[in-house]
Amino acid sequence: MSTRRATSADVAREAGVSRATVSYVLNDAPGERIAPQTRERVLAAAARLGYAPSLAGRALANGRSDIVLLAMPDVPSGELTPRFVDAVTRSLAAQGLTLVVHFDVPAAPRLPRLAAMLSVRAVVSLFPLSEPDASGLRRLGVPVLPAGTDGDGLAVAALSLRQGRMQAEHLIGRGHTGLAYARPADPRLAPFADPRHEGVRLACAEGMLAAPVPFTVPEDAAGAVTAVRALLADAPGVTAVCAYNDEVAFAVLHGLRELGVDVPGRIAVIGVDGIPLSAYSCPPLSTVAVAPGAAARHLARAAIAHLSGEPAAPVPADEILHLVPRATT
Known part of the structure; x- marks a missing residue:
């Protein structure tokens, strides 16, 4: 059984049309008037043969591809990552x-190499790129969309700092004067x-409170109990915990529950x-x-604006972040 990949010539023979017609139909070429019956015949032939246009060929034909490369760092993926x-x-x-x-895991190709392999239209990074990656993309002429800068409202550091401030401001508003920060x-x-820790610290400083007490929460249940027990012994004045994220907060709640500590x-x-x-x-x-x-x-709008040479609209943080008060505070 042949495993040869179908070509546009195969589609043309199957549909009884020229290769140019196949190209016009499959690339949805503007300005080309193809009869509906011919278009349907070409699409049906391509489907039967399992043909898909080559990304490299399309990039050569158009001078650019339609691919945008999203650069992600080598960090554990949380529950929000796939949704984002x-x-x-x-x-x-x-x-x-x-x-x-x-x-950006150790075995993956470097960002400039992958960008060249895919003939990408642009690269988006929510973090500042390393100098080797940034210079490599500049040499390729690949634009790096400014989603990692503090000025566009989507920078991870700026959003993370705001998250920490919102946590602390909520707790301070509830009358808490001794805060801790639970790190992963x-x-x-x-x-x-x-930056989330820094946001908590800034809010405490503005409220004339002591700096938040940092403590690290292990991933295993027994380690979480030990970390919470040590916090209560070493910092008895702490009445509220700003956790790095919801998963760390669950671990802190587990430790408090195992130690019989009332929440909130x-x-x-x-x-x-x-x-x-x-x-x-629970709670x-x-x-x-x-x-x-x-x-x-907002990221997509910023990308389109940048590729069009237009300024991106600022991103209001309150459209992305919002406080959800529940029973633990």
């Missing part, structure tokens, strides 16, 4: 662009955890992300929710 990627994919697809996600154990999460009577807890399970914890978790769909729409 799905929303970005749909938002860009509505503009005729195709999203490809690149995770994985050091790769520092690009998210550090003795210790209040607030998370970040607003994952669906946060409404089902239901207060959180700073992230709207991945809103973030994706």
Whole structure:
């Protein structure tokens, strides 16, 4: 059985038309008037043969591809990551662009190499790129869309700092004067955890409170209990915990429950992300929710504006982040 990939010539023979007609139909060429019956015959032939246009060929023909490469760092993917990627994919697809996600893991090709292989239209990164990657993309002439800069409202550091501030401001508004910050154990999460911690610290400083007490929460249940026990012993003045995210908040709640600590009577807890399970914890978790769909729409608009040479509209943080107060605070 042959495994040869079907070509446009095969489609042309199957449909009884020229290769040019196949190209016009499959690339939806503007200005070309193809009879509906001919178009249907070509599409049916392509489907029967399993033919798909070559991305490289389309890039050569058009001078550019429709691919936008989303650069993701080597960090553990949380529950929001697939929802965000799905929303970005749909938002860009509505503009005729195709999203490809690149995770910067050790075995993956470097970003400039992959960009060259795919003839990408642009690269989007929510984090500042390394200098080798940034210079490599500049040499290729591939634009890097400014989604990782503080000025566009979508930068991870700026949003993370705002999340920490919102957590602390909510707790301070509830009368808490002794705050702690629960950090994740994985050091790769520092690009998210550090600015959130800083946001909590800034809110405490503005409220004339002591700096938040940091403590690390291991991923295993027994380790979480040990971390919470140590916090209560070492910082008895703490009455509320700002957790790195909802999963870390769940671990803190587990530790408090195992130690028989009343929530929120003795210790209040607030998370970040607003994952669906946060409404089902015991008690239901207060959180700073992230709207991945809103973030994706703004990112897509910023990408289209940049590719068109137009300024991107500012992104109001309150369209992406919102407080969800529940029983833990």
